[in-house]
Amino acid sequence: MRTFVAVAEAGQFQAAADELGISQQAVSKRIAALERHLEVTLLVRTSRGSRLSLDGQVFLPHAKKVLAALEQAEQAVRPGRRPLRVDVLHRRIAPAQAVYRFYRTHPEMNLDAVTLSNENAARAAQAVLEGTVDASFRALPVDQVPAGISAERLLNAPLELLVGPGHPLANAPWVRPADLAGHRIWIPGIRQGTEWAAFYQALSHAFGLSIDALGPHFGDEALMDALADSASLATLVGGGDRYVWPQTHDLRRIPLHEPTPVYPHALLSRTGDQHPVLTALRDHLRTSGPRTSDDVWAPDWASR
Structure with a gap:
């Protein structure tokens, strides 16, 4: 899901790979696995990179909310961050x-x-x-x-x-x-x-x-x-x-x-x-x- 958001914001698989510190092939495999799980196409490859499908546009804000909630949960229990x-x-x-x-x-x-x-x-x-x-x-x-x-x-x-x-x-x-x-x-x-x-x-x-x-x-x-x-x-x-x-x-x-x-x-x-x-x-x-x-x-x- 984090990889999907990175590709959606960067518009290119390679740019997302550079941001995440992984290979472009790993990015492609992660997106494919997510799409198989959801049984929809989230990203459409183009000559200039990639764009969101209609399902991808619907899924993106929800994915961002999930990642934000995960970040809050992690911050809550990290040493020095938890109350x-x-x-x-x-x-x-x-x-x-x-x-x-x-x-x-x-x-x-x-x-x-x-x-x-x-x-x-x-x-x-x-x-x-x-x-x-x-x-x-x-x-x-x-x-x-x-x-x-x-x-x-x-x-x-x-x-x-x-x-x-x-x-x-x-x-x-x-x-x-x-x-x-x-x-x-x-x-x-x-x-x-x-x-x-x-x-x-x-x-x-x-x-x-x-x-x-x-x-x-x-x-x-x-x-x-x-x-x-x-x-x-x-x-x-x-x-x-x-x-x-x-x-x-x-x-x-x-x-x-x-x-x-x-x-x-x-x-x-x-x-x-x-x-x-x-x-x-x-x-x-x-x-x-x-x-x-x-x-x-x-x-x-x-x-x-």
């Missing part, structure tokens, strides 16, 4: 915001942010191994990183306390994690077997906190409504998480210090993956992650 698929876990939290900032800084980079929201860290790592995605942000314990996967902790998201205006800590400039002991911290939607369940369990044990995951999770908006109406309810969010609530809610984000608990997002990728956008993303995260003090806390099992 980098990154699992950001959730659209509102720090990994998604970090990838978005990277894209804003490098708009020429070809990437696609996706969410494997129903997958735990181990399954997300398997998705990376299988090529479903190229990379994933997950808090995967170091002893659970499978062979063939590289895990680099590139995004430490500092936690903040989120409360309504009537909460006793609403006006505090910052709070120690240990000061939260005795306060009701509600984080609905924690599922057993997920990395965030393991994280909050470790956080609770480290600082003597009571984290309540009971009750159905009706979405972030319902959680914000509950915080605004309560003088005792609080939740934890990441410093880079993006939540929106009505101005009348007057919710307060309060940093946690001494130490600063951080959610340890590690970037999982296939060992040796040289995708240029992945390399650029790593470099960006190494130099532009959230700034935290040296006094931070993360679970002992977190990737380094």
Whole structure:
């Protein structure tokens, strides 16, 4: 088909052969084979070269579309051309915001942010191994990183306390994690077997906190409504998480210090993956992650 288009555009078999880097005899054989397959005559030889038959005129635009589609398919999977698929876990939290900032800084980079929201860290790592995605942000314990996967902790998201205006800590400039002991911290939607369940369990044990995951999770908006109406309810969010609530809610984000608990997002990728956008993303995260003090806390099992 590519040979046919070359002859149709050049008007001569020899010119098409020169363009394709093959012999004129090979061009003739390819055209003959295509015509036998279609059971029509596509090209009519003349004293000046060749011209399209009526069937050839009808077939030519379709052939060009097929070749263009093939070229697009090839470009899509060539190294450096295929979009980098990154699992950001959730659209509102720090990994998604970090990838978005990277894209804003490098708009020429070809990437696609996706969410494997129903997958735990181990399954997300398997998705990376299988090529479903190229990379994933997950808090995967170091002893659970499978062979063939590289895990680099590139995004430490500092936690903040989120409360309504009537909460006793609403006006505090910052709070120690240990000061939260005795306060009701509600984080609905924690599922057993997920990395965030393991994280909050470790956080609770480290600082003597009571984290309540009971009750159905009706979405972030319902959680914000509950915080605004309560003088005792609080939740934890990441410093880079993006939540929106009505101005009348007057919710307060309060940093946690001494130490600063951080959610340890590690970037999982296939060992040796040289995708240029992945390399650029790593470099960006190494130099532009959230700034935290040296006094931070993360679970002992977190990737380094």
